[in-house]
Amino acid sequence: MFIDVNVANCTGDVLEAAGRLYFKFIACNDLREPLETRSLVAIPRFVLKATSVTELKNMLSTQGGIAYTAVTPLSLQTARWSTHDSRVNVIIMNDENIEFFDVKQFRAMKTHNKPLEISLKSLLALDDVKRGQAYRRINLALRMNISLIVGSGAEHWWELYHPRAIISLLKTLYDVPEPVALASITTRPYQIISEKLQLTRGKVGRDE
Amino acid sequence: MNSFEAVLVLLTLASSLVALILSIRSHYRVSRLVEIIGVLETRVRNQGGMIKPRKRYIAFSIVCDKPVTREQLEDSFTKLYAEYFGKVLLHKASPQFIFFMEDKQVGVLRVSHLYKDHVLAVLGILKQVNNSKCIAIPLKTCGSLKKCRKILEKY
Numbered sequence: 510m511f512i513d514v515n516v517a518n519c520t521g522d523v524l525e526a527a528g529r530l531y532f533k534f535i536a537c538n539d540l541r542e543p544l545e546t547r548s549l550v551a552i553p554r555f556v557l558k559a560t561s562v563t564e565l566k567n568m569l570s571t572q573g574g575i576a577y578t579a580v581t582p583l584s585l586q587t588a589r590w591s592t593h594d595s596r597v598n599v600i601i602m603n604d605e606n607i608e609f610f611d612v613k614q615f616r617a618m619k620t621h622n623k624p625l626e627i628s629l630k631s632l633l634a635l636d637d638v639k640r641g642q643a644y645r646r647i648n649l650a651l652r653m654n655i656s657l658i659v660g661s662g663a664e665h666w667w668e669l670y671h672p673r674a675i676i677s678l679l680k681t682l683y684d685v686p687e688p689v690a691l692a693s694i695t696t697r698p699y700q701i702i703s704e705k706l707q708l709t710r711g712k713v714g715r716d717e
Numbered sequence: 718m719n720s721f722e723a724v725l726v727l728l729t730l731a732s733s734l735v736a737l738i739l740s741i742r743s744h745y746r747v748s749r750l751v752e753i754i755g756v757l758e759t760r761v762r763n764q765g766g767m768i769k770p771r772k773r774y775i776a777f778s779i780v781c782d783k784p785v786t787r788e789q790l791e792d793s794f795t796k797l798y799a800e801y802f803g804k805v806l807l808h809k810a811s812p813q814f815i816f817f818m819e820d821k822q823v824g825v826l827r828v829s830h831l832y833k834d835h836v837l838a839v840l841g842i843l844k845q846v847n848n849s850k851c852i853a854i855p856l857k858t859c860g861s862l863k864k865c866r867k868i869l870e871k872y
Contacts, residue, residue, distance in 0.1 A: 667850035674841020677834040
């Protein structure tokens, strides 16, 4: 059961390609309600980019609880604060905020059991210097036992990755152990997705 | 022949028999020791990076918006491999397209077992072949071409 937690557009082509690549769950940026097809379930995803804690608090207060909530912190305070808010599901590391991810940040994430999310699309688009930084930070996170979640960041159907290719990519390019790479697209995201699905079913049950 | 001479002959015979038995036993021991040393030497050599490369056949399918030819696919794959892992690893791995069915858009790649993950990673990154958008789907990794052919026949 493979999960892609970072899909930008859930068009018909993307859903079909994801089903063909054996994904059972995907999280889409353009969805507002969960969507169930023959082969997979798509749930909504919110990406919150914030430079200040007040801005992030305002954004979180308006977002519903049934969506997969990912935060891209654009300042050190936001990065630290987002680790201990239970409404935030994952913290995204990309080229915009890679410098905020240090030992202290990972220690805070470990204390509050907050997973680190990376997108393959943004990782592969990094320049040489940033790619080196990303390599060091990912390995530091793994040494500190931070949960890793990997998404494709796909906007079109051809930008999706086959699960076996994701594992091999992480293993060869970032020295991520194979069981950890496998967990990053299966069990780790499923812990969040299952919680969201329970919330959705509970909401539907209450409405009925 | 008196009794003294008879005892001497018997003693000589007995000592030669004992010497023969001892030499046979020592020969067996030495040959066994040589055998054990040989096995240990092979193990140490294998641990030191001298692993015998075994062939792996990767059956794959490619889904593109326009059909692609074997030459186009080979060209894009080689360029991408060299970009991510360098020419040195490309030459060491030397991935070869054994065959590619252009009607079904499926094929088989051969590579050493040491570089199997590199090839799978490059198949994952392969998103564009001659201006057409693609996804490569690795179907199965086999130890023999025969098994891969069977899988592709069923596909």
